[in-house]
Amino acid sequence: MFWNALTLQLGYNATLVTIGATLLGIAAGVTGTFLYLRKRALVSDAISHATLPGVGIAFMLMVLLGGDGRALPGLLLGAAVSSWIGLLCVSWLTRLTRLSEDAAIGAVLSVFFGFGIVLLTVIQTMGAGRAAGLEGFLLGSTAGMLFNDALVIAGGGALTLVAVLILRRPMTLLAFDPEYAAARGINVGRMDLAIMALALAVTVIGLKVVGLILIVAMLIIPPVTARFWTERTDHMVLISGLCGGLAAWIGASLSAVAPAMPTGPIIVLSSFALFVLSLLLAPNRGVLAVYLRHVRFQRRVHMRQGLLALAQGQPIYEAFTVRLLKRAGLAHADGVPTDDGRARAAKALRDEKRWELVRADQAFESAAALYDGLRDIETVLTDDQISEIDQRIGGPQGVAS
Amino acid sequence: MSLELAANMGAAPKAEIPTESPLAIRGMTVSYGQKPVVFSVDMTVEEGSMTAIIGPNGAGKSTLLKAALGIVSPLAGQALVFGKPLKAARHRIAYVPQRASVDWDFPTRVIDVVLMGLYRELGLLRRIRPQHMDKARACLERVGMSDFADRQIGQLSGGQQQRVFLARALAQEADLYLLDEPFAGVDAATEKAIIDVLKSLRSEGKTVVAVHHDLTTVRSYFDRVFLINTRKVAEGTVDDAFTPDMLNQTYGGRLATGQIDQLELAAG
Numbered sequence: 158m159f160w161n162a163l164t165l166q167l168g169y170n171a172t173l174v175t176i177g178a179t180l181l182g183i184a185a186g187v188t189g190t191f192l193y194l195r196k197r198a199l200v201s202d203a204i205s206h207a208t209l210p211g212v213g214i215a216f217m218l219m220v221l222l223g224g225d226g227r228a229l230p231g232l233l234l235g236a237a238v239s240s241w242i243g244l245l246c247v248s249w250l251t252r253l254t255r256l257s258e259d260a261a262i263g264a265v266l267s268v269f270f271g272f273g274i275v276l277l278t279v280i281q282t283m284g285a286g287r288a289a290g291l292e293g294f295l296l297g298s299t300a301g302m303l304f305n306d307a308l309v310i311a312g313g314g315a316l317t318l319v320a321v322l323i324l325r326r327p328m329t330l331l332a333f334d335p336e337y338a339a340a341r342g343i344n345v346g347r348m349d350l351a352i353m354a355l356a357l358a359v360t361v362i363g364l365k366v367v368g369l370i371l372i373v374a375m376l377i378i379p380p381v382t383a384r385f386w387t388e389r390t391d392h393m394v395l396i397s398g399l400c401g402g403l404a405a406w407i408g409a410s411l412s413a414v415a416p417a418m419p420t421g422p423i424i425v426l427s428s429f430a431l432f433v434l435s436l437l438l439a440p441n442r443g444v445l446a447v448y449l450r451h452v453r454f455q456r457r458v459h460m461r462q463g464l465l466a467l468a469q470g471q472p473i474y475e476a477f478t479v480r481l482l483k484r485a486g487l488a489h490a491d492g493v494p495t496d497d498g499r500a501r502a503a504k505a506l507r508d509e510k511r512w513e514l515v516r517a518d519q520a521f522e523s524a525a526a527l528y529d530g531l532r533d534i535e536t537v538l539t540d541d542q543i544s545e546i547d548q549r550i551g552g553p554q555g556v557a558s
Numbered sequence: 559m560s561l562e563l564a565a566n567m568g569a570a571p572k573a574e575i576p577t578e579s580p581l582a583i584r585g586m587t588v589s590y591g592q593k594p595v596v597f598s599v600d601m602t603v604e605e606g607s608m609t610a611i612i613g614p615n616g617a618g619k620s621t622l623l624k625a626a627l628g629i630v631s632p633l634a635g636q637a638l639v640f641g642k643p644l645k646a647a648r649h650r651i652a653y654v655p656q657r658a659s660v661d662w663d664f665p666t667r668v669i670d671v672v673l674m675g676l677y678r679e680l681g682l683l684r685r686i687r688p689q690h691m692d693k694a695r696a697c698l699e700r701v702g703m704s705d706f707a708d709r710q711i712g713q714l715s716g717g718q719q720q721r722v723f724l725a726r727a728l729a730q731e732a733d734l735y736l737l738d739e740p741f742a743g744v745d746a747a748t749e750k751a752i753i754d755v756l757k758s759l760r761s762e763g764k765t766v767v768a769v770h771h772d773l774t775t776v777r778s779y780f781d782r783v784f785l786i787n788t789r790k791v792a793e794g795t796v797d798d799a800f801t802p803d804m805l806n807q808t809y810g811g812r813l814a815t816g817q818i819d820q821l822e823l824a825a826g
């Protein structure tokens with residue numbers, strides 16, 4: 158009977174978990190972007206660990222008042238209050254003492270977490286059966302997720318997204334240039350607290366799904382992933398939300414297919430997989446792109462050096478340079494230029510002279526900024542501009558025609 | 559009656575502040591820890607002028623600006639902007655911070671930085687429309703950076719970054735421009751571009767105040783100077799206040815006599 162009910166529920170529950178987790182992932186990715194840009198990612202670790210005593214105290218209070226100790230809204234409220242206190246502790250410790258923020262985070266994180274574990278132990282001796290759910294907040298437990306729980310997550314996630322939408326400009330300004338933001342009248346302390354409060358909201362609503370130890374990953378990994386793909390803040394927020402949602406969706410689905418798999422850790426691993434893909438394959442900042450760019454750059458350097466050496470009749474010592482020239486049909490294996498090579502070499506030398514003029518002339522400033530000693534001058538100047546420069550180079554000076 | 563009188567007497571010093579001055583600072587004291595960096599400084603900026611704040615390293619030049627803007631909170635003193643408290647007139651100030659105060663690997667393009675100058679106009683939710691883009695582009699044009707609009711800011715040279723900051727300030731369409739070392743570590747082209755823009759602002763009747771390091775250019779760039787070494791040393795036109803005597807007081811003999819002679823030659 159009991160098993161039948163559970164199997165019938167499996168489809169429904171898995172759907173709930175997946176939808177809830179995806180919404181959470183989007184909210185976490187979007188919010189985490191601002192945490193990352195403000196370089197405060199680690200604060201989220203203190204926030205999440207500081208939720209635990211609140212969960213314990215809320216449970217005790219609800220039991221004392223004769224209610225159901227496991228009511229999710231009550232537990233989350235407790236978590237929010239105690240992590241807010243933890244957050245204030247971090248900000249006070251950094252402001253009023255000489256402690257640096259990382260030290261304050263370490264202190265608050267461990268003390269609150271320790272206290273929370275003590276409370277959980279006490280609760281277990283109070284009435285073992287009733288407390289059974291609380292450890293689930295450490296690593297998340299989606300097995301017994303109810304429709305109302307999913308609703309809490311969805312509602313909280315939506316509210317967080319709306320708040321981010323409203324505050325995105327001041328938050329971006331603050332993260333990029335805090336002094337300018339302050340000069341524009343943004344209250345830096347309060348806006349920082351707002352960013353933290355959003356992270357806190359995500360943490361609290363994510364407790365049920367991924368648990369307090371791993372929620373940090375949902376706040377940090379998506380923005381770091383998104384950073385590989387874009388140079389714009391607004392795009393980064395969108396990509397990060399997308400990555401967070403995608404990872405949560407994949408992770409939740411995987412853990413539903415293999416029910417023994419814990420949802421939270423699988424979501425984190427999916428997120429990590431997206432991160433690794435981006436790290437390797439992203440077009441500009443990815444490892445592969447950087448490596449290829451380096452190799453191409455090295456070839457261009459050798460090529461240009463080789464051509465200039467040919468133009469000036471100097472010997473080429475590096476075998477790699479000769480090989481490159483030979484492969485391009487510009488030189489023979491012994492380093493003697495072909496006809497083609499002689500022409501290209503002469504052009505390279507002339508380009509050097511042209512660049513020299515361009516860089517000395519204010520009028521060509523934006524072109525000069527692109528100078529790297531390698532670029533063909535045609536790629537930055539028009540034919541007219543080049544012929545103008547050639548007129549200045551050519552012709553004997555001071556001779557009237 | 560007597561109470562009213564007492565209240566008036568208490569308010570009396572405030573009445574001395576010329577109400578129309580773009581920036582009037584009174585009794586400003588700022589300290590980091592127990593050491594005052596700026597001590598009881600008064601400053602009155604003349605409308606339509608270009609003022610250089612001059613003094614040795616650590617003399618509180620930047621701090622004075624930051625305190626006037628409320629970026630650091632002073633221990634004592636106040637600043638009035640166009641005769642009003644800072645809060646009521648903040649939108650009339652454009653601030654150009656030091657280049658080093660920013661993370662240049664931030665994911666943002668040149669045009670996005672200039673658009674930040676329009677955030678007051680855009681508010682929290684309004685969309686960025688073509689007219690906003692046009693305005694931002696016009697500001698970039700003015701500092702000679704329109705070709706760079708779509709670059710990531712980290713790809714710019716130091717001088718170009720400084721010009722982008724100036725363009726952002728221009729976008730605010732302010733009346734008072736406060737610049738923190740705009741010429742520090744920039745190339746000659748940038749220095750010329752910036753000073754041209756600042757002079758054109760002055761000719762539009764705007765007021766410019768800049769923390770400045772290079773004593774040799776003070777005469778050609780600015781019409782007024784403010785000398786500070788924690789305390790105010792002198793304030794006035796370049797001819798009155800930028801004198802060897804005052805500079806010696808400001809730098810406490812840290813300037814070689816040769817340097818001062820050179821300045822005098824430049825003046826002569």
